[in-house]
Amino acid sequence: MASTISKETPVRQKTEVVIVGGGSGGAALARRLSSAALDFDPEQHNLTLITPDNIASTYPRPPGSLEDTALIPYDKLYTEGNAGRVVHGQVTQILDGSLVLESGESIQYHCLVLATGGRWEGPLAFPDSDAEVREHLRAWRAKFAAAKSVVLVGGGAVGVELACEVKAWYPTTEVTIVHAHSLLLNDAYPDKFRNSTVARVKQFGVNLVLDDKLESLPEGTTTATTTKGQKLTADLFISTRGPKPNTDILKSFDPSVITPSGHVKVLPTLQVPLANGKANLFALGDIIDWNEQHKFTTAVAHGEILVNNVLGAINNGVTPPIPYQGSEESIMITVGPRGGLWFVPKLWGLTFGDWVVSTIKSGLFIPNARALLGY
Ligand SMILES: Cc1cc2nc3c(=O)[nH]c(=O)nc-3n(C[C@H](O)[C@H](O)[C@H](O)COP(=O)(O)OP(=O)(O)OC[C@H]3O[C@@H](n4cnc5c(N)ncnc54)[C@H](O)[C@@H]3O)c2cc1C
Structure with a gap:
């Protein structure tokens, strides 16, 4: 696999890393990536997490106010001094190098991670x-x-x-x-x-x-x-x-990477093998086609692998890619x-x-x- 991202833009432009979906896997990855201890240099890279309002996943347990703790805002996601931002919104379209939001806003990416989870009933x-x-x-x-x-x-x-x-x-x-x-x-x-x-x-x-x-x-x-x-x-x-995997936005961009069940094909590095040959799309969590039970813990484990693999991709392969070996x-x-x-x-x-x-x-x-x- 080609493991680095080539920018077709001037050298000084920052690398745009975008994560779509701020659930267990996406939020964990965003937090880890932006961490000062890692090689995510805010002078060179921008990190954007695109997700709706809050994290929420619980049972309608009465009585009371479970939602006051279960609805968690993203204002403390990034550690102080780091360059992440959160954009609240729904991605409706993936294009080559940019995303379109429901609001009509367009967001550029060089490296994209899909963490859109599943749709329950x-x-x-x-x-x-x-x-x-x-x-x-x-x-x-x-x-x-x-x-x-x-x-x-x-x-x-x-x-x-x-x-x-x-x-x-x-x-x-x-x-x-x-x-x-x-x-x-x-x-x-x-x-x-x-x-x-x-x-x-x-x-x-x-x-x-x-x-x-x-x-x-x-x-x-x-x-x-x-x-x-x-x-x-x-x-x-x-x-x-x-849940049914939330992968409709990828289907129209590259149907070849979607399985009949709607999951996203990934290589062991969690890179999505796009038909256009580009190595700038990764996926994690409930949406990936991997022979394991999809869980909170597996989504977080995928994020741990991707911290390394995304950093490798945006830092010219300085860190070799690590394969995910299951949980x-x-x-x-x-x-x-x-x-x-x-x-x-x-x-x-x-x-x-x-x-x-x-x-x-x-x-x-x-x-x-x-x-x-x-x-
Ligand atoms: C009620 C319930 C209880 C559970 N209990 C457990 C448990 O006890 N232990 C366990 O291990 N697992 C549990 N799970 C499963 C666990 O929640 C999931 O496996 C895990 O959250 C998957 O993480 P993820 O990051 O893939 O997706 P999610 O956590 O589902 O996050 C996906 C995020 O992507 C956002 N998104 C989707 N589409 C778009 C879009 N187009 N644009 C922008 N954002 C988008 C969603 O709004 C969401 O915020 C439970 C699930 C449910 C529903």
Whole structure:
């Protein structure tokens, strides 16, 4: 791979490094890149993070004001004296060397990192602005409070956690997960741990319909029939099937780097192999086509590799590119605010229970996300 960026502009012009998407991976990378300890020289390079208002990713957990801590501004992202800036906006188009924002503004880049994450549905589809997120959480809290029965379609970690959140806060609500596999989660994790998850979730009072599917999600109080013919009646049907990668903006620029599932092809250096042969586009986080579970921790791990590889690219290959070699497939799942399970693939596979998980994760990792942004 060609690992450096050639500027077709006069020598004195600064290299424009632009990151699109300020979620876990994009924000972590921006913070690390701008750090004084690294070779990111503000005299030579500009760093721009383009992202909507705030970071937000949580469950509509009542009662109260979780959003006051979960909505994290970007004003402390960069360490003092460094040259980063944050542009709040939505990128609508990628061109060769520039980006177009929804506002019509154009932003130049020499090196671009896409960190646009995934698009969830229903209560997990957070809007972009602070005010909209607050209204979204208010509206979904009201829906959960009014529902006597909820069906969640998708029994991955997010489906399990959301189901148990609903059950914890509304114990009389009937909560059911429909999951396509015979055990919760997927086969990235050993059956022993998946069996423990099934037992723990059932014990918490959540009903499970396993090895079955609901193809479409009905609206309002109604009855839906699963593929195997089971009838499920509920006030709310919610998809927790996982996010669709936010890669539409790349599709029109270079469709050859998008997989059928919508993920972005990357080389081990996390460089995107563009058809035009340029080596100035990288991607990280939930959007990349990599055989691993997409998580907060993996997005941050991609950022750690990219600190080196972006610096190498903009500093004429001074630092050789490092290949990403995957991350440990550990998983920590809350079962309500005071319990959960944690699988760590060390030795023969270690599992930790309620006390450890609630100690570490009862705050839904919001403190970790705040720390990431300098709070
Ligand atoms: C409810 C919930 C709970 C979760 N819990 C955990 C957990 O406990 N542990 C764990 O490891 N993972 C968890 N995850 C998954 C984790 O949040 C993601 O894997 C991680 O955030 C991915 O990081 P990312 O940087 O790829 O994308 P994101 O964090 O999703 O960030 C993408 C950013 O890009 C912005 N963006 C998108 N398109 C554009 C555009 N065109 N222009 C400008 N900006 C754009 C978005 O607004 C967003 O800010 C959870 C996810 C959800 C939804």
